[in-house]
Amino acid sequence: MTEVRVAGVGLTRFGSHPERTGRDLFAEAADSAFADAGVDRTDVEELNYGNFMGALAEHQGHQAPLMAEAAGVRCPATRYESACASAGVAVREAVRTVRSGEADVVLAGGMERMTNLDTEGATEGLAIAADDLFEVRAGVTFPGAYALMARAYFEAHGGSREDLAHVAAKNHANALPNEYAQFRSEVSVEEALDSPPVAEPLHLYDACPITDGASALVFVSAEYAAENGLDAPVSVTGTGQGTDRMALADRADLAATPAAAAAATAAYDDAGVGSGDVDLAEVHDCFTIAEVLAIESLGLAEPGEGISAARDGRTTADGDVPVNLSGGLKAKGHPVGATGGSQIAELTRLLRGDHPNSEHVPDAEVAVAHNAGGTVASAVVHVLEVAE
Amino acid sequence: MTDEGAPTANAGYDEWIDALAAGDGHALVCPEGHGSLPPRRVCPECGAADLAGEPLPETGTVETYTVVHVPSPRFADDAPYVTAVVRFGPVRLTGIVRGIDPAGDEDGVEVGATVEADVGERETDGGRIVAFRPVEP
Numbered sequence: 413m414t415e416v417r418v419a420g421v422g423l424t425r426f427g428s429h430p431e432r433t434g435r436d437l438f439a440e441a442a443d444s445a446f447a448d449a450g451v452d453r454t455d456v457e458e459l460n461y462g463n464f465m466g467a468l469a470e471h472q473g474h475q476a477p478l479m480a481e482a483a484g485v486r487c488p489a490t491r492y493e494s495a496c497a498s499a500g501v502a503v504r505e506a507v508r509t510v511r512s513g514e515a516d517v518v519l520a521g522g523m524e525r526m527t528n529l530d531t532e533g534a535t536e537g538l539a540i541a542a543d544d545l546f547e548v549r550a551g552v553t554f555p556g557a558y559a560l561m562a563r564a565y566f567e568a569h570g571g572s573r574e575d576l577a578h579v580a581a582k583n584h585a586n587a588l589p590n591e592y593a594q595f596r597s598e599v600s601v602e603e604a605l606d607s608p609p610v611a612e613p614l615h616l617y618d619a620c621p622i623t624d625g626a627s628a629l630v631f632v633s634a635e636y637a638a639e640n641g642l643d644a645p646v647s648v649t650g651t652g653q654g655t656d657r658m659a660l661a662d663r664a665d666l667a668a669t670p671a672a673a674a675a676a677t678a679a680y681d682d683a684g685v686g687s688g689d690v691d692l693a694e695v696h697d698c699f700t701i702a703e704v705l706a707i708e709s710l711g712l713a714e715p716g717e718g719i720s721a722a723r724d725g726r727t728t729a730d731g732d733v734p735v736n737l738s739g740g741l742k743a744k745g746h747p748v749g750a751t752g753g754s755q756i757a758e759l760t761r762l763l764r765g766d767h768p769n770s771e772h773v774p775d776a777e778v779a780v781a782h783n784a785g786g787t788v789a790s791a792v793v794h795v796l797e798v799a800e
Numbered sequence: 801m802t803d804e805g806a807p808t809a810n811a812g813y814d815e816w817i818d819a820l821a822a823g824d825g826h827a828l829v830c831p832e833g834h835g836s837l838p839p840r841r842v843c844p845e846c847g848a849a850d851l852a853g854e855p856l857p858e859t860g861t862v863e864t865y866t867v868v869h870v871p872s873p874r875f876a877d878d879a880p881y882v883t884a885v886v887r888f889g890p891v892r893l894t895g896i897v898r899g900i901d902p903a904g905d906e907d908g909v910e911v912g913a914t915v916e917a918d919v920g921e922r923e924t925d926g927g928r929i930v931a932f933r934p935v936e937p
Binding site for chain 1: 810813836837844863864865866867868869870871872873874875876878881883885891892893894895896911927928929930
């Protein structure tokens with residue numbers, strides 16, 4: 413099986429760019445990725461592009477050829493959609509394509525444009541990741557769905573809003589030096605607790621922001637990297653994906669995310685590592701409770717113990733396994749269709765040593781990315797390792 | 801927004817919510833006992849094609865709930881409202897709890913509460929919703 417290297421990563425600044433087109437955002441990220449990789453864009457053999465709600469936000473379907481143009485590549489181009497895991501599945505297929513020997517160079521990533529919509533429009537757009545007949549018509553919003561999970565978690569395991577506020581404070585602190593982050597400002601536990609309710613028990617500072625942005629990654633075979641003298645020290649050694657019942661109410665356990673656990677098991681097995689080998693993680697903290705559920709699914713905390721991980725300092729920058737050193741979706745931002753690619757970009761920078769938070773993980777060798785769609789009806793997990 | 805003008809027809813779902821409104825709420829149950837809601841051709845858990853209709857219990861138990869303050873447009877005039885997930889025998893239903901004060905500390909809903917299921921209307925646009933009402937256990 414061909415080894416897959418991350419040759420280059422590119423990101424736009426995450427934030428509010430309501431006037432910028434999706435094609436311009438992705439073009440910037442792709443440009444940065446090619447520059448970082450030192451790969452000629454004419455060598456790209458496939459484009460795997462993630463996007464969730466472009467048909468609503470930009471009235472633009474069929475985005476893959478448009479983004480191939482924007483990136484200046486002419487090759488088979490496909491849009492992947494798995495709600496907030498869209499870029500995760502795009503990355504996964506890129507990894508599988510290079511591994512299979514089908515291609516030596518694949519461009520993957522994603523884009524989402526959201527702030528051109530008002531809050532109601534964005535809320536409506538995000539809600540379509542839920543079951544329209546049985547959830548959305550019952551008033552389930554995206555924050556509402558995670559609020560249902562948060563209360564179920566509290567009932568099953570205990571925990572409090574204050575525990576969740578520590579997740580928010582941690583991720584905001586991590587985002588401070590990150591030049592790509594939407595929010596580079598601290599949020600205290602008290603401020604998070606005092607923020608207005610969105611869907612109780614979740615409040616405003618439990619939620620990620622509405623974000624515009626794009627991510628792009630150049631994946632190459634190890635042979636291509638060697639032949640072209642690329643500096644590509646990070647390898648994607650594991651990939652896994654899981655699926656669960658679409659509607660939250662149909663899940664066996666409302667306080668766990670087995671699709672992510674299945675994805676993690678598959679990715680760890682694929683890489684030949686265990687959860688105990690993981691040095692750092694980027695997880696899908698669209699809401700603070702989502703980080704709790706994620707680290708339990710990844711085996712970084714036992715069921716019922718993820719809630720206290722941030723408060724106890726186990727997942728902070730100087731903790732045993734730092735989680736979301738980028739700032740996470742919570743503070744770095746969550747351009748839905750770009751997020752799964754952004755996580756790989758951030759982990760690559762952290763492992764290479766050129767991330768502003770690399771100083772917290774100087775000896776890290778194994779990193780894991782967790783990207784989830786909807787209320788984790790879809791989940792993708794990747795393992796990255798330092799190969800040289 | 802699917803409820804503006806003529807309602808979108810969703811065969812299977814529409815008949816199911818009509819039945820719930822008429823007091824004939826039901827679930828589909830496979831030979832293994834897995835419950836699901838229509839339209840279904842096979843059991844989503846095990847793929848069995850032999851699905852039988854089974855009446856829902858008269859009352860259900862709230863397993864989780866949220867008070868939604870920031871709604872989507874079609875619930876704009878309903879907020880704040882309480883969405884709950886309620887166990888009714890072989891299935892859970894997701895719906896809106898009526899007959900309580902969503903913003904109040906007292907007389908709200910709580911996990912473990914007993915409710916009955918009916919069909920109500922969204923205040924915003926009159927669209928039909930699964931509605932729960934607390935009952936004495």
